[in-house]
Amino acid sequence: MKIKKPSLRTRIFLSMILLVLLASVLITGIAIYQYKEETKDYHTERLERKELNTKTHIKRVLNGRQNTWEVKTENIPIIFKEEIYNIADIHKLQIILYDLDGGLLIASSAGLQKSAVEKCLSAEVLNSISNTPDHRYVDKHIENGQTFQSSFTYVTDNKSKPIAILNIPYLENDDFLAKELDEFLSRIIYAYLFVLLMAVGIAFLLSKYITKSLKKISDKINTTRLEKQNKRIEISDTSEEISTLVNSYNSMIDELEESAVQLAKSEREQAWREMAKQVAHEIKNPLTPMRLTVQSFQRKFNPEDENIHSKLDEYSKTLIQQIDTMSSIASAFSNFAKMPAQQNETLNVVEIVKLALDIFNEHYIYFTTEKEEIIAIFDRTQLIRVITNLVKNAIQAMPIKDDPKINVHVATNNNNVILTVSDNGSGVLEENKKKLFEPKFTTKTSGMGLGLAMVKNIVETYNGTISFESEQDRGAVFKVIFPQKTEHSKNFRNNLS
Numbered sequence: 001m002k003i004k005k006p007s008l009r010t011r012i013f014l015s016m017i018l019l020v021l022l023a024s025v026l027i028t029g030i031a032i033y034q035y036k037e038e039t040k041d042y043h044t045e046r047l048e049r050k051e052l053n054t055k056t057h058i059k060r061v062l063n064g065r066q067n068t069w070e071v072k073t074e075n076i077p078i079i080f081k082e083e084i085y086n087i088a089d090i091h092k093l094q095i096i097l098y099d100l101d102g103g104l105l106i107a108s109s110a111g112l113q114k115s116a117v118e119k120c121l122s123a124e125v126l127n128s129i130s131n132t133p134d135h136r137y138v139d140k141h142i143e144n145g146q147t148f149q150s151s152f153t154y155v156t157d158n159k160s161k162p163i164a165i166l167n168i169p170y171l172e173n174d175d176f177l178a179k180e181l182d183e184f185l186s187r188i189i190y191a192y193l194f195v196l197l198m199a200v201g202i203a204f205l206l207s208k209y210i211t212k213s214l215k216k217i218s219d220k221i222n223t224t225r226l227e228k229q230n231k232r233i234e235i236s237d238t239s240e241e242i243s244t245l246v247n248s249y250n251s252m253i254d255e256l257e258e259s260a261v262q263l264a265k266s267e268r269e270q271a272w273r274e275m276a277k278q279v280a281h282e283i284k285n286p287l288t289p290m291r292l293t294v295q296s297f298q299r300k301f302n303p304e305d306e307n308i309h310s311k312l313d314e315y316s317k318t319l320i321q322q323i324d325t326m327s328s329i330a331s332a333f334s335n336f337a338k339m340p341a342q343q344n345e346t347l348n349v350v351e352i353v354k355l356a357l358d359i360f361n362e363h364y365i366y367f368t369t370e371k372e373e374i375i376a377i378f379d380r381t382q383l384i385r386v387i388t389n390l391v392k393n394a395i396q397a398m399p400i401k402d403d404p405k406i407n408v409h410v411a412t413n414n415n416n417v418i419l420t421v422s423d424n425g426s427g428v429l430e431e432n433k434k435k436l437f438e439p440k441f442t443t444k445t446s447g448m449g450l451g452l453a454m455v456k457n458i459v460e461t462y463n464g465t466i467s468f469e470s471e472q473d474r475g476a477v478f479k480v481i482f483p484q485k486t487e488h489s490k491n492f493r494n495n496l497s
Helices: 008-063 073-079 083-091 123-131 175-222 240-300 308-337 349-357 380-396 430-435 451-461 492-496
Strands: 096-098 104-107 136-143 146-156 162-171 345-348 365-369 375-378 406-413 416-423 465-471 475-483
Touching: 008 083, 008 146, 008 162, 008 175, 073 104, 073 162, 123 136, 123 146, 175 240, 240 308, 345 349, 345 380, 349 365, 349 375, 349 380, 349 406, 349 416, 375 380, 375 475, 380 406, 380 416, 380 451, 380 475, 451 465, 451 475
Parallel strands: 365 406
Antiparallel strands: 096 104, 096 162, 136 146, 146 162, 345 375, 406 416, 416 475, 465 475
16 A cells, blocks of 8 residues: 655644754753753862862861871871861761871761771772872762762871871762752743744644645646646745746746647647548549449440330439438538537437437347436437437447347436446457547448547537447447536537637
8 A cells, every 4th residue: 555645734844843842852951961960060079179178177277276286197186086076067078087008097977978987098099199190089989879979188287298198978969959950851841842832833834834835836737737728827925936936837838828729720630631531532432433334324325225214224223322322421421520409408318218219120229217207408419319329339230140139228326317328249349449439430341430429529518428348249338428417518619629
């Protein structure tokens, strides 16, 4: 099953909505990423600030008047025996001091988070502190789903000589920041929903505006026909591209009209040319035996011949027969080209069909009808022509067989009259099906091939159709459909001109 492609308007609409959604997702993703980066920077900078403030406080204690001890590593536990708790309480931290070899000197138990205090620092930490330019090392790890940072840096005396290692454990508490992020996302979702609704409305109006001109052009192109006069497209306030397309279409219409006129003229000339050839050919056929008969009679004429009366009678019969042939030829072409009567009679189709079939003597013609009265507006004479020509065609297609049969049936459907003529004759050859309704086409040794062409012209004049189905050696079915009530505006002359 072939999937129908969406229209240009639908594609424009969906593209704009998709663009808004992608932009919304992209902006939201960038905002979340930026928020997380700022959170990370916030914790890093906060730890650095706390570390700097703690070191400053420690230096003030070491260099203060209250300190009577010598500032060296061995005296650190004594100097900060009481002060370490004050510092931890003021800065809301846990403070741990190690000697330069990594051994534990003193630790506070104050702070927001207690953790196990290492008795001795690892060689990795000691090497990182001593070998980095700023003599600082930060260890970051996750425990129980929580992120911890632990900074290590030197504590120096007033001569900038390292005397201890300061360790500050720090818990990254994101509860407050996560709450702010949730509030931010809820606000941005409401904003995006509002923007999306606006985008749907704008996309609908914009897609309608963009495709309005294209829809008008498309409708005009779909109704463009060679056999009728086509109107030009008049669209104002359009883009340059649409104007170019409209101008191209209007130019094409002008060229099409000119080509149609030339084609119609050429077809009319060709049709009448072919008609003249056919008339000339058909008239020449009886003229030849007429000439030969006259010449023979002139050469053998003897007034004293005792059989002169019988010969004259035979000669006259021959001439009359050929004259009748020429008359029938002239009548056939006259009937084909004659404009049908414009009487538009309200008649009973069943009664007219019966009347038309009365002229046939063939016993194998059967007539059936859906009901006894089918009223339609049609010309009586032209309807009789349709019936007689179809039945004649069926009789001529009937081979010599034991059970010949021609069925004529009349019915109605959806305010249409359906006339069917079927036979069990020889049928229509496949190569002749496309040419069957063409003027002068015939498969018989006599006749001019105008019967079915005339039927087709009559039926189409009354806005009807004629079709057929056929199987070789099994017969053919001709079906004529025309409206019961119609105001036909065309006639044969219009069809021929």
